Each structure stands twice: as structure tokens, then as C-alpha cells.
Amino acid sequence: MERIGRYTLSLQNAHLSAWASVVGKKESEGPLGSCFDLTCEDDSLGQDSWEKAEATLQKMALETALGKLAMKPEGLDFVLAGDLLNQCISSTFGLRSFGIPLLGQYGACSTMALTLGLSSVLVDSGAARRAAAVTSSHFCSAERQFRFPLEYGGQRAPTAQWTATASGCVIVENQGPVQVKKVTFGKIADLGVTDAANMGAAMAPAAAETLLAFFHDTGTSPQDYDAVYTGDLGQVGSTLLCQLMEKEGVNLQPVHQDCGLLLFDREKQDVHAGGSGCGCSASVLCGHILPLLAQGKMKNVLFAATGALMSPTSSQQGESIPGISHLLHLTPAEG
Amino acid sequence: MKSISEKEYAKLTQKASPSSPTGKNCTFAFVVGGGICMLGQFLCNLYQQWGLSLPMARGAVSISLIFLSAFFTALGWFDTIARFAGAGTLVPITGFANAVVSPAMEFKSEGIITGLGVKTFTIAGPVLVFGISASVVYGLILWVARLMGM
Secondary structure (H helix, E strand, C coil): CEEECCCEEECCCCEEEEEEEEECHHHHCCCCHHHCCEECCCCCCCCCCHHHHHHHHHHHHHHHHHHHCCCCHHHCCEEEEECCCHHHHHHHHHHCCCCCCEEECCCHHHHHHHHHHHHHHHHHHCCCCCEEEEEEECHHHHHHHHCCCCCCCCCCCCCCCEECCEEEEEEEECCCCEEEEEEECCCCECCCCCCCCCHHHHHHHHHHHHHHHHHHHHCCCHHHCCEEEEECCHHHHHHHHHHHHHHCCCCCHHHEEEHHHHHCCCCCCCCCCCEECHHHHHHHHHHHHHHHHHCCCCCCEEEEEEEECCCHHHHHCCCCCCEEEEEEEEEECCC | CCCCCHHHHHHHHHHHCCCCCHHHHHHHHHHHHHHHHHHHHHHHHHHHHCCCCHHHHHHHHHHHHHHHHHHHHHHCCHHHHHHHHCHHHHCCHHHHHHHHHHHHHHHHHHCHHHHHHHHCCCCCHHHHHHHHHHHHHHHHHHHHHHHCCC
């Protein structure tokens, strides 16, 4: 492992050997519906609370990923996990039966890049032989924590995003079809957005900061990559990101894609500005991006998941929304 | 990023953020809200025909609309209608009923007392607090005015 420039870590030995995605009904009806490993027709997953349902999503994602390698949980040295709920209960309850050392993380919707980035660093440094990164979100558990009860009759703002019911899990080790070449952990960016119904706008500056830091550290530009995926900026945040980058003299638009816009059909599925939630970028990564890399259909990809680090309390107290974005540079494995 | 201030970004954000479709929302609210009021009037006439006095019939209309809205909330239909109707379902007594029933359903999983009992009024609470406070203030003003022979 080597540090390049101010923010970027270059890795030699972190490979993604298996991954799995689990999504809910609405997500399975979206444009990427056929890409996911498991789809749940019933969003309660047979559980008596939404929190248990979300915990089950994580459990299923990890089990499916382990199943692909025919591996037992003991084969993992660490699992790095996080979600949106208070005290990250989806992760702790979903993973408590596995008996794997757990490193809980919170990065809001950026959690997939955070857990996967740190897993890669742990494997590359030799601290772990194998580590798993897993995250989830559930529309119903997020609504009741951050907004209104499900059956409350209100109208959503056109800038609001729809929390995905989904989970993704990736296993990192020293061999596998996809390689993590570089990792850039982002710093908090806050340009004073206070509207909790416009999180794309709150997160776009963070994505811009991290991408600019990465391009500066590596001496590359967007045109050197097949695609630059941001996580969950939605329509508003994507527009703003491209504008911010343009102001800095970087033309991102031709290669930019956003997981929140890929997961749902905005018009047909009534999701307003697009999808969001830890599970959104996680499921798009595991269901769409990693398979394309493994098949060699893409050679050079940046995955920059973004998170809005506010809580209902901070929003009610009128605080602005701090954004964060972590980035991974992914390629098919060499040789 | 050094090249953008919070003010400039707020302008960019405003430009990039679509505003709510006010014309469409108002039309739906007018039609659905008007429809609910028509239903109320229909029920009022019906109850009077069945022999209730006008004040009793009005009370029975409120009870009926509250029941219907609680029932529709329980079936999961209310929020689907409200997504289009907006203020049309929110402003009449139907909105209040939905604001009480939906958290009661949602937080039942946290227990009958600590969930349902505590959180039933999380949305409707402010309406009660400020509604009751306002009525007390108004009553005091009226009482003082009468004492002064106004």
C-alpha cells in the first residue's frame, strides 16, 4: 500500500472475490431488476418489524456471498457493516449469529464505499486475509426514523429521494475477478443546504471534493475512465455535481452515472429525484457494476458513494447537512 | 472547492431543484377536498332524513368521516389517495384522523404503551397543543369582554 498525493491510497493486493445483492419488490421492478441475486416479493421478509426485515436483508446478502465461495463464516477475519438506523441495528442484529469480528461503520448512504474501502485496506495491509463489506437500507424502517409513518398521507417534494429496500455484500481477499486499485476517503463538505428533502444537493459538493482530490492525486481526468458512478445523488444532486465540476474545469458529464438514477425508473416508479439509502449504491455495485467489470465489459471504473451525515435532531435544530463521499477505483483483475 | 460560496451554491441548488407542481396540486386538492365536503353534505342530509336533528346530524357526519379515514388508513389506501390529493385530504377532518391513526399503526411494534400510547400524537400533537391553547386565550378574551359589558 502506498499513499499517492494528499488523499489517495494505492493498493496492490485487494481483490473482490464474491458479491451478492438482495432487493425488495419495487427495486426488482426497476431497470436493473433482473441483475440482483435475490429479490423479496414481500418487503416484510416474513418478520414482524421493519427493523428485523432490514437485518434479514443483510444476513441474506452475507450468506449469499459466502455461498458463492462455498465458504463458512469462519473464513472471514472481519465483517465491516453499517446501515441508516440508530446504533446501526440492522447490521448488529443481522450479523450477530455469524460469529465474525464486526467493525460497525456509519457513513449514511456512502457506507458501501466506506466499508469496502476499509476492507480493502485491511486485506492489502495483511491485517485480514478475507473481509466482508455489507450494508443495507429499507424504505419502511428509514421512513419511520427520518420522516413520517408509512400510512401518513402527505405529499413528497420533487427533490426528495426514495430509500431503497436493498442490501449488498462484497468479499475482499487477495484474489478475485475485480481489483480495488485505489481508495480515496473523503472529507466532510457542507455548503449550507438545510433542506432534508433535498439531500442530493447536500451531498453533491462532497462528491465533487472527493473526485477532484482523486483526479488531482492521480493526475487523471474523467475521460480516463469508462464510467464514474456516484452513489445516490439523484437527479438534482447529479446536475449540481456536473455543474460544480465544470466550474473547476473538469468535464464529468459524459462518463457520469448515478446509482440513485439507475436503480429506479423515476417517472414510472414515482420516486421523485431518484433512489437513496445505503442499499441503493450497494445493490447497484453488486448487481450491475461488479458483474460488468468481472466480464471485462468495463476496464476502469470509479465508484464514489455519497452520504448525508445529518440526523432528524440536527435537521430540526436547523443545522445544515454535512455531506461525505468515499471513492474506489475498480478494474478487472490483472493477468 | 474554493471557487464557490454558500450563496452561489444556494442559487445553483434553487435552479436545479424542480418546484412542486402547484397548479396540478391545487386542482387535485380542490376536486378531492370538495368531494369530501360533498360527501359530508350528502351524509348530513341522509342523517336528517333518518330523523336526526341538524346539530346531531353534523356530529354524526364528523364521526363518519373520521371513521372512514381511519378505515382507509388501516387498509393502506389513504396515503395513496393523499399522494395526489394533498391538502384535499389533509385539511378536512380526514387529515387529522389519518395523522392520529398512522403513527398508532406504525409504532405498535414498540409496545402498546411505549409505542402506540406515546407516539399516537407525534404528528397531531401540535394541533392539539396550539388549538387548545388558542381556544383558552380566545375564551379569556371573550370572558373579559363580557365582564366589561361589551
